[in-house]
Amino acid sequence: MALQGGCACGAIRYEIAGETLPRVVCCHCRDCQTHTGSAFDLTAFVAPDDMRILGRPVAAPRLSPRGMRTTLHACEVCFTPLYVVHEASPGWLLLRCGTLDDSEAIVPAVHMFTRSKQPWITLPEGVPAYPEFPPADDFRALTGR
Ligand SMILES: [Zn+2]
Numbered sequence: 001m002a003l004q005g006g007c008a009c010g011a012i013r014y015e016i017a018g019e020t021l022p023r024v025v026c027c028h029c030r031d032c033q034t035h036t037g038s039a040f041d042l043t044a045f046v047a048p049d050d051m052r053i054l055g056r057p058v059a060a061p062r063l064s065p066r067g068m069r070t071t072l073h074a075c076e077v078c079f080t081p082l083y084v085v086h087e088a089s090p091g092w093l094l095l096r097c098g099t100l101d102d103s104e105a106i107v108p109a110v111h112m113f114t115r116s117k118q119p120w121i122t123l124p125e126g127v128p129a130y131p132e133f134p135p136a137d138d139f140r141a142l143t144g145r
């Protein structure tokens with residue numbers, strides 16, 4: 001059965017092909033905190049061909065603090081952020097994993113930008129964590145991307 005998710009109001013639903021979620025990245029940077037309106041971002045790299053979207057998200061392009069072009073796709077009714085297309089990750093949709101129906105599937109494979117994480121968050125032992133962005137080789141090995 002495909003993984004399913006959607007926005008808070010139900011106007012947009014999606015399905016991801018495959019049984020297991022791609023590995024999840026937890027980013028604690030300030031930009032992600034602002035962009036999610038929360039303490040961190042949970043992202044999974046999904047191939048566009050694997051994602052079937054029912055409904056029509058609106059696109060909000062912007063420049064990240066590091067000057068990268070990034071476009072958030074959100075529900076135009078309830079503004080739930082669904083996925084991001086990021087210049088740094090061409091060819092991938094960066095799924096906002098909190099929109100999945102089955103939130104048990106969300107277990108971060110790596111934590112990054114922990115230097116700016118909220119002080120009350122205790123990271124789990126045994127999960128790789130980096131103060132900033134991981135070295136590219138580490139990131140590829142950890143995420144498969
Ligand atoms: Zn909605």
Ligand SMILES: [Zn+2]
Nearest residue numbers: 027028029032
């Ligand atoms: Zn971030």
